[in-house]
Amino acid sequence: MTVLEDETVRMCAELIRIDTSNLGSDGPGEREAAELVMRWLGEVGLDPTYIESEPRRGNVIVRMSGTVPGLPALLVHGHLDVVPADPRDWTVPPFAGEVIDGWIWGRGAVDMKHMDAMMVAVVRDMVRRGIRPRRDLVFVWLADEEAGGDHGARFLVREHPELFEGCAEAIGEVGGYSVSIAPDLRLYLVETAQKGLAWIRMRAEGQAGHGSMIHPDNSVTELAAAVSRIGAHHWPQRLTPTTLRMLKEICHACGVPFDEDDIDGVLGKLGPTARFIGASLRHVANPTQFHAGYATNVVPELAVAEIDGRFLPGLKDDFLDTLHRLAGPRVSSERIDFEEAVEAPFDTPLVEAMLGALRTEDPQGRVVPYCLSAGTDNRTFHRMGIHGYGFVPLRLPPEMDFAAMFHGVDERVPESALRFGVRVLHHLLSTY
Template identity: 60%
Template sequence: METHPDEAAYGEVVGLLTDLIRIDTSNPVKPERPAAEYVAERLAEAGFEPRIFEPEPGRASVVVRFEGSDPTADALLLHGHLDVVPADAADWTVHPFAGDVREAQVWGRGAVDMKNMDAMTLAVVRRMVREGRRPRRDVVLAFLADEEAGGHQGAKFLAAEHPELFDGCTEAISEVGGYSYEVSPDLRLYLIETAQKGLSWMRLTARGRAGHGSMLNDENAVTTLAAAVARIGAHRFPTTLIPTVRDFLSEVCDALGVPFDPADPEAAVERLGPLARFVGATLRHTANPTMLEAGYKSNVIPERAAAVIDGRFLPGGEQEFLAAIDELAGPAITREAIHHDRSVEAPFGAPIVEAMLAALREHDPAARTVPYCLSAGTDNKTFASLDRAGKGGMRGYGFVPLRLTPDLDFAAMFHGVDERVPISALDFGCLVLDRFLALA
């Protein structure tokens, strides 16, 4: 019978996290190499032979394979990113890169997104090795660069240039899921991210007739563009319930004791309180104008005007979304892609999710898992396209197991100020992650 480590076994997780926070890896101004070296050293201390990959100077990732006890089982990818978004110290209660511990919480940029999971992973595998334990199946551990800027120097580079690192991997575990929402002392929902909207950043361009600002001009590019941007910005796409969102609403409404009518999901969302932030943008496609560019002098009508649109489309709806944008923009506007990324959706009723629930309930009997769709994206999208097991690519899940206090608005701290994570949540996460690796 396997022994289960107690919370004291993971006392080092706080030190690992504070060390990582103090290594400023703000993308794009600070490189990940120092953090990658730190991670590699901690892995080497445990007897692993990690490899560092650096496609550009400083942009470094770390990968190692932890061999499992069942050589016939498919492999699992467990990945986190080492970079963070920048932070302005003037906005914070504590310095964002000091790695302060106060009020039984670890504070700093990355405490939520996502050096917490990096530290928990390190703590768990180091403990497993010291105790002579292995995961059930091979686990590829990847600590990646550049996720906050699209993963080109991290996940995308490794998938394209070193796909053999991920041989046998059929599923991937990463961020933005697994943390709790307390319905009552007897019921906590743990949101498992099983889907992600697709991304379409696009530039819309209008061309007209240049001329003097004092003259009549019915071919003004600025006017044409402004009208198109206004139509797109004001448009509300119709509600579309993908399976993940339907299951989320059904499960959460059942847990909260409120009715759910699939024909009127908006009514259900209005009753969800703080949970509404998890689903509001996943009921439909979205398109938000974010940048405008036109002209060079106040009395010159330019011949060109451009705008940038941040578009997010639901799984299965890419072509429908782009067709709607073109119709809203009109024939006088040209559209070009700036950055495009796929949508993904993985099954919730899968053995790996059952393993998540079993691991959670072992340490929180009040746990209940529910699926949800992320309106943004993670490196799981890259690995969904990589098929190294002959099974059509990796199915990706967001699972960073954290039992949170009811008063902590955890979701609001992603890219926000005063990022912090309770030490008790880190201890809990290590225990659950340890058990999950034995079961998955």
């Protein structure tokens, strides 16, 4: 599979060199990267579909027909946009796409042009070798995931649902990578759940007046106190079915009994990944913006703050009720954006196929479910009844803090991990 692996590394670097920073309508958009993906697919005789929601906001779709009638189709998706990067902060220029000492550097190396490249390479290899999948495979390279998907997944689900006809399951980002818990034992974290999203705008109103007077009805004071209570609140740990299964699987792999009173001890076995996973064990509500007033000597009538809330699957009402209680009766709230939490089953043939594919390359590997504290396009496809899984297979160095690479400075991925991943993904997609 040398050609497959070499193409994956080359394509990843080439995609990184295209700046697809998501800056909204003022950004470069995804068109150039989408056109490159289409050219690569066209080189093996495929005719992909290209759809723009707005100028330069490009999405690429191609379907491979399966050989077994009646099997549900599998959706495989990645996004082409990236978050911005300031080159002044980076050791290697973020859009140089350099391969240095076995590492592929650049914005998108992890999030998620490495998967975009693996998808293209697998499709090309299957076509060249005449390999047909058992079921229909729908490959989609999407726009705008980093800003919620209004120009990508949300747009396609709303305007072109026929593209996903027959799809019952999906594979996307933020999962499938290894965590070493012993020299000869690696867990591969498969994302089977995602927190819900609740972006909330809060308002407090009071009596406007001169700053030299006494103002017991000060909107700034009222809202600042509410924001402080929310920001300082200690949300308790809550074990959803996914996180409970994850903790038990970790203990089983380590050969130790599960102790519900020692959750932090179990997480400690995950090394640097513990912080990333720990955020999925409780609700989170972070104040992110505060706006009030227009002059130092004027007490404003209105103060406005915004909260980034993430709630656990099955516990939406618990989260919202607590948030409103913390805000207090004089603070009103409205939703800026809202997405339900999602949870997919772990005991499925697809997950078994993931494990089988991984073990062709890592015989001691095990798969473990986890809940993502953020969100991906899987949450949008869930609206169509498609169960989504985070599975981008990578075997990583034990010391690597992979989660820190997402949106981080000096983002990079080991070339060896990419070569491992495309072999695993090829096995999965050509046999499942």
